[in-house]
Structures are given as C-alpha cells and as structure tokens.
Amino acid sequence: MVFAVQRFPKPEFETGYLQPGTLLPSPRAEILAAMDVAILVLALSVISWIVLKKRSRKGVFWMSLFSLIYFGFYREGCVCSIGSIQNITLALFDHTFILPLTVIAFFIIPLIFTLFFGRTFCAGVCPFGALQDLVAFRPQKLGSRLNAVLGMVPYIYLGLAILYAATGTDFIICRYDPFVGIFRFNASFGMFVFAGILLISGIFIARPYCRFLCPYGVLLNWVSRFSRRHITITPAECIQCRLCEDSCPYDAIDIPVTTKDPENRKIRVKKLIWISLLIPFLTFAGGWTGSRLHITLAGVNSKVRLAEEILTPAAGQGQPESLGLTAYKSSGKAAEEVYSEASEILDRFYNGGWILGGFIGLVFGWVIAERMLSKWHTDYIPNKGACYSCARCVDFCPVKTDLSEIKHEKT
Amino acid sequence: MPTRREFLNTLVRGSILAGLGLLSGALIFRKGKERECGFDFNCKNCPRSNDCLLPRPLESRQMVWQLDPSRCIQCGRCATDCVLTPSAVKCVHVYAMCGYCDLCGGYFKPGTKVLDTAAENQLCPTNAIKRKFVEDPFFEYTIDEPLCIGCGKCVKGCSAFGNGSLQLQVRHDRCVNCNQCSIARNCPSGAFSRVPASNPTLLRGFDQKQTTTNIKQ
Structure with a gap:
C-alpha cells in the first residue's frame, strides 16, 4: 500500500502565512498512575484495619x-x-508485550x-463488589x-x-465486563x-458477579484459604447461639459439623478410593474434550479467521468481501505467512484446550x-475461601468482647 | 506451640508469597526480545533518549493505544466501535505535509465541479473541515475537532489523491485507555497497538519532532 506520497510540493507562501503546528495532546500523566497504586495500597490497609481491628460493618460500607x-x-x-489477569498472562506468553x-x-x-x-x-476496594453490595x-x-x-x-x-489472553486473541474479561459501562455511563x-440482570438479580442473590463469574475471585479464594488472619464472626468463643446462621448474604458461613466421624472406616476408605479414581479420570476426560474443541475455540481469533477467509473466499457468492480480507490485500502480505501464523495459533489452542x-x-x-468429605468443626466460622x-455477621453475634482478654488485663 | 495445621498453613502461605514475588520480579526485570537498547538501559546519559521508542526499563512504562496510519484502511470502524461517542479517534492534520491544494481530495467529494464550501460538495459528514483561503492558489484546511467523528472519509480521500497529510490518531485527551481497546479488537488491519505514553503518537511520513507542538494537559 502506498502511503503518504508527496504528490504536491509544499507551497512557498508569499504573503507571510505562518504554517500552524499540529496539536498533539498528551495522555494522562504517569504520576497519576502511581497515585492510583498508592491509593490502592492505602485503601487496602484501611479496609483491612476496619475489618480485623474495628470489626465495623459501617466502616466497610463507607470504604x-x-x-x-x-x-x-x-x-x-x-x-x-x-482485568489485569489477562495482561499478566499475555506478558508471560508474549515477550514483546510491555507490561506497565x-x-x-x-x-x-x-x-x-x-x-x-x-x-x-x-x-x-473492588468497585464491582461495592456496586453489588449496595x-x-x-x-x-x-x-x-x-x-x-x-x-x-x-x-x-x-x-x-x-487461554484467550495467552493466544493473544482477546481480553474476554474486559469484553464482557458488565459494570464498566455503568461507571462510564456509556454501556x-x-x-x-x-x-x-446482574444488579436486579443481585437484590435477591447477593453479589452474583463476584460469586458466580469473577475470575479474580478464584485466585483470591485460593489465596485466602491460607490467610494469616481472617475476620471472625465472634470476637471470643462461639456460644453456639445460631443467631449468625442466616446473617451471611453469600452463604459463606460454615455451620458446625459436630459428629466427628459420621461414617465408619470402611465407607471412608471406599470414598477416598472413589475420589482418587474420579479426579484423574475427570481431568483426562476434560482435557480430551478441550482438545477436541480447539478449532471451535480458535474460531474467534482474527488471524485464524483471516486464514479461513483466504482459503474459502465468500465473495464469489455475491457477498461483499470482508474488511479483514480488504486490509490483508492492501497490506501485500503473502498468503503463506498468514497460514503459518494461523496454524501456529491453532497449535497453541490445541495445547491450551x-x-x-x-x-x-x-x-x-x-x-x-x-x-463428599465432611470436615469436623464445632463453631460457626466464615468459610475462608x-x-x-x-x-x-459481626453485628449478629451477641458476644461483644473477648472476656478472656479482659480477665487477662485485670490480673 | 503451633498445631500441625497452622504449620502447614504457614508453609503454604510462605510459598505463595515467594511465588508472587518471583512472578512480579520476573515481570518487572525481564528483558523482552524486542527491547534491545544499543546503550545500557540507563536513559539518563543516553544521547538518543529524546527519540527513543523503547519503553523505559524501570520507569512506570505506561502504555496507551495508538493507531498506525500506514496500516489503516479507513474502514470507518473507529467512528463506530469506540466506547466513547463521538470516538476518541480523530482526524489530525499534519500541516507540514499538506500541499494546500485548491482541489483537496480530503475536502471535496470526487467529481465536485465547483470548488466552494457548499455542503453537498464536502466529503466530511459533519462539516468538521474548515477551508480558508490563504493566497492564490492555496487553501488552508483545519479540523474542527469537536465536530470530527473519526470516520476517516477525508483521510481516504487525502491519501488517495493528495499528500496523506490527514491521518487518523487516537486523541489522548479523550481516550479513556481501556485495558482492551474496543476499536483495536475490531480493527480489520491490526493498525492499533499499545505505544509508550512518553511517545504517544504514530504520525507517518514526516519528522514529528520539528513540526508539532506537544501540549501538556
């Protein structure tokens, strides 16, 4: 494609005309990005203090x-x-991608x-959670x-x-982000x-996005299971009053499992054998299914689609040529190059599948x-994941102070 | 005396922390294939730091979206696919490349007989290009940016019949810098890419440094 040809020479003006400069506005200053990170750290510190030390629902709400x-x-x-999950993934798989x-x-x-x-x-801190919590x-x-x-x-x-970020196809979390359009008033x-739908169903099913969609929540769930400290329902000993039982809108309170060994040893061993067979089987079956689906999964990749269009031109049947094909023709790229790129992406999708x-x-x-496996515990505790x-739940607990600590101070 | 469970928890916590540390360290300090610096990555003493296109190694290396006019086919999706209305992509006039033609391929519809500012003669659907007489036979064309919707009709005309001084660009005072630009996703020619925020324009065909004014926000 020919671009920017000097077909007409620059005129020599005689009337003293001054050529204006082209204005190029700068993007948002980098210092503001650093401020965002600072505010993130600050907000996380404050909310952790409110949750763990102050144990205040009101504080959480305002934060x-x-x-x-x-x-x-x-x-x-x-x-x-x-969304950053995708940037991190893409950066790990594509070395030319620069990660801020x-x-x-x-x-x-x-x-x-x-x-x-x-x-x-x-x-x-998460604005998605905050919006749904409201x-x-x-x-x-x-x-x-x-x-x-x-x-x-x-x-x-x-x-x-x-998978889609690693293959450089798309950032689907951002593409199907329901709330960013609300934040920007232009969905x-x-x-x-x-x-x-999410917000209206969120009246009855609290935080539907967080619980049943959020991919970052998966990572937080794993990490949170090993957290050093975690909010507790009661500040001291659980008195088994059952007042908090229905307080959690997210079904995240584990009710006590008091029978320590609900079944005999034989059944337990049987269950364990079942599980140890089931997990490898499901993993393999899932992997096999995923690999069968790799062409379907790769169908949304623009390079794969372009290669398909070149191979089977649709324009013959009176349909207009797609813009991707027009762009490819004007770029002067060889068809073989497109094919090899596409087959490389298909290979990645096969492994990824x-x-x-x-x-x-x-x-x-x-x-x-x-x-299948029940875990024995006596108290009402929040599920850490x-x-x-x-x-x-804190407000529902009738135990307000840790009595053992007070005794300790007196002595 | 910690119980066995607490001990295991601490162990896992430590390894997660170490893993996160390794991951972020690798992502921060790695050197990509394309990031080869002829100097020593120490930008302070570099004689070429002003026209360096590499992202800086240990600065915040913010990236912004930009479109490469030399790959653009003026399909019109910039006008329709941006999350903003009107789009953050606008036509930019590089005066330094302009031939100041009377018969401007970017201003007039093909086949226009009378070269005047009548609406039916104009290529621009929103009357965003202003034509002003300078001296015989030259005319100055200015983009009225609030009116421009980034459809690229004038760009097509100018690059087909003129010097290519009209080019589409992402305007960074408008762009909200989405993590995944929705125009980039649908751009048929792959003209969109992330560029360093310190050097956020991709105008083609002339020396940027000499002929443009950068305005800081």
Whole structure:
C-alpha cells in the first residue's frame, strides 16, 4: 500500500502565512498512575484495619462507597485487578508485550493483602463488589448444591480468559465486563442489559458477579484459604447461639459439623478410593474434550479467521468481501505467512484446550470431593475461601468482647 | 506451640508469597526480545533518549493505544466501535505535509465541479473541515475537532489523491485507555497497538519532532 506520497510540493507562501503546528495532546500523566497504586495500597490497609481491628460493618460500607466512587466512577474502571489477569498472562506468553508497572501492582498487591488478611479487597476496594453490595437488599439462601454448581462457572471463565489472553486473541474479561459501562455511563445495549440482570438479580442473590463469574475471585479464594488472619464472626468463643446462621448474604458461613466421624472406616476408605479414581479420570476426560474443541475455540481469533477467509473466499457468492480480507490485500502480505501464523495459533489452542479442559475437569473433581468429605468443626466460622469480609455477621453475634482478654488485663 | 495445621498453613502461605514475588520480579526485570537498547538501559546519559521508542526499563512504562496510519484502511470502524461517542479517534492534520491544494481530495467529494464550501460538495459528514483561503492558489484546511467523528472519509480521500497529510490518531485527551481497546479488537488491519505514553503518537511520513507542538494537559 502506498502511503503518504508527496504528490504536491509544499507551497512557498508569499504573503507571510505562518504554517500552524499540529496539536498533539498528551495522555494522562504517569504520576497519576502511581497515585492510583498508592491509593490502592492505602485503601487496602484501611479496609483491612476496619475489618480485623474495628470489626465495623459501617466502616466497610463507607470504604466500599469511596472505592466505588474513586476506582469506579472517577477512574472509570481501568485498569482493574480482574482485568489485569489477562495482561499478566499475555506478558508471560508474549515477550514483546510491555507490561506497565501499575498493572503488575494491581494484580499482585490485592493478592498479598488477601494472603495476610483475607478477602478484604472484595469487601471494600473492588468497585464491582461495592456496586453489588449496595443493592443486596433481600438476599436469599441458594443451598449448598446450587452454590457449588454455579460456583464452578468462575473457574471456567478464568480458564477461558487465560487461554484467550495467552493466544493473544482477546481480553474476554474486559469484553464482557458488565459494570464498566455503568461507571462510564456509556454501556452498549447488550452490556447494559447484562448489568441490569446482574444488579436486579443481585437484590435477591447477593453479589452474583463476584460469586458466580469473577475470575479474580478464584485466585483470591485460593489465596485466602491460607490467610494469616481472617475476620471472625465472634470476637471470643462461639456460644453456639445460631443467631449468625442466616446473617451471611453469600452463604459463606460454615455451620458446625459436630459428629466427628459420621461414617465408619470402611465407607471412608471406599470414598477416598472413589475420589482418587474420579479426579484423574475427570481431568483426562476434560482435557480430551478441550482438545477436541480447539478449532471451535480458535474460531474467534482474527488471524485464524483471516486464514479461513483466504482459503474459502465468500465473495464469489455475491457477498461483499470482508474488511479483514480488504486490509490483508492492501497490506501485500503473502498468503503463506498468514497460514503459518494461523496454524501456529491453532497449535497453541490445541495445547491450551488440553490444559483448559484438564483444569476444568480437575476443578469438577475437586468440588465433588470436597462435598463428599465432611470436615469436623464445632463453631460457626466464615468459610475462608468464600467470605468477602463484609462484616455483616459481626453485628449478629451477641458476644461483644473477648472476656478472656479482659480477665487477662485485670490480673 | 503451633498445631500441625497452622504449620502447614504457614508453609503454604510462605510459598505463595515467594511465588508472587518471583512472578512480579520476573515481570518487572525481564528483558523482552524486542527491547534491545544499543546503550545500557540507563536513559539518563543516553544521547538518543529524546527519540527513543523503547519503553523505559524501570520507569512506570505506561502504555496507551495508538493507531498506525500506514496500516489503516479507513474502514470507518473507529467512528463506530469506540466506547466513547463521538470516538476518541480523530482526524489530525499534519500541516507540514499538506500541499494546500485548491482541489483537496480530503475536502471535496470526487467529481465536485465547483470548488466552494457548499455542503453537498464536502466529503466530511459533519462539516468538521474548515477551508480558508490563504493566497492564490492555496487553501488552508483545519479540523474542527469537536465536530470530527473519526470516520476517516477525508483521510481516504487525502491519501488517495493528495499528500496523506490527514491521518487518523487516537486523541489522548479523550481516550479513556481501556485495558482492551474496543476499536483495536475490531480493527480489520491490526493498525492499533499499545505505544509508550512518553511517545504517544504514530504520525507517518514526516519528522514529528520539528513540526508539532506537544501540549501538556
């Protein structure tokens, strides 16, 4: 393609005409990006202090409102920790992709805070969570079975997002981001409907995006299980009053399992054998299915699509030529080059399909295993993985102070 | 005395922390294939730091979206696919390349007989190009940026019949810098890419440094 040819020479003006300069506005100053990271760290510190030390639901509420306004409506949602998964993945697979330090910070810092304090990020820093928390007026219990089934979706979403980011195809988390259009007041019709469905169903099913879609929540869930500290329902000993039982809108309170050994040894061994056979089988079956689907999965990749269009021209049947084909023709690229690029991407999708399918199968097996094996514990405790540290349950506990500590001070 | 479970938890926590540290360290300090610096990555003493296109190694290396006019086929999606209305992509006039033609391929519809500013003669659907007489036979063309929707009709005309001084660019005072640019996703020629925020324009065919004014926001 010929571009920018000097067909007409620059005129020599005689009237003293001064040629104006072309204005090129600069992007947002880099110092402001550093400020975003500073505010992220500050917000995480404050929310962790509110949750763990102050144990105040009101504090969590005001903090989440601040984050909704700053990270949501002021910063307009980009870059967020959820989306940063894709940037990190792409950077790991594509060495020419340059990763800004702020993106690394937005990915790593909430994970580190979660590792020490539980998912306080979800409680009061993530604007998505804050928005949904505001509308959770009439939360209903879903039941553990439905929770487990729907809870599988984020793993699939995470796997797909990583596959598409690693192959340089698309950032699907950003593409199907329901709330960024609300933060910017310019959602497309489809996304507006999606956000509407989430927010209206969010009145009854609290935080539907966080629980049944959020891919970053998967990572936070894993990390939070090993957190050093975590919000507790009671400041001292649980008195088994059952007042907090229905307080959690997210079904994240584990009720006591008091029978220590509900079944005899024989059944238990049988179960363990079942699980140890089931998990490898599901992993392999998932991987095999994923690899069979790799051509379907790769269908959305623009390079693969272009190669298909070159191979089977649709223009012959009276249809207009696609813009991608027009662009390819004007670029003067050889068809072989496009084919080799496309087949390389298909190879990646084949391997990625195995890994993605295997991962989904493994998660399936894991969820089944977790439900088969009961874990003995006596108290009402927040499930460290699923709890968003919103501190609602704290107000339901009649035990207000740790009596043992007071005694300790007196002596 | 920690229980066995607490000990295991601490162990896993430590390894997660180490893993996160390794990951971020690798991502921060790695050297990509294309990031070869003829100097020593120490930009302070570099004689060429002003026209360096490499992202700086340890600065914040913010990236912004930009489109490469030499790959653009003026399909019109910039006008329709941006999350903003009107689009953050606008036509930019590089005066230094302009031939100041009376019969401007970017201003007039092909086949226009009378070269005047009548609406039916104009290529621009929003009347965003202003034509002003300078001296015989030269005319100055200015983009009224608030009116421009970034459709690229004038760009097509100018690059087909003129010098190619009209070029589409992402305007960074408008662009909200989405993590994944929605125009980039649908651009048929792959003209969009992330460029360093310190050097955020991709105008083609002339020396940028001499003929443009950068305005800081």
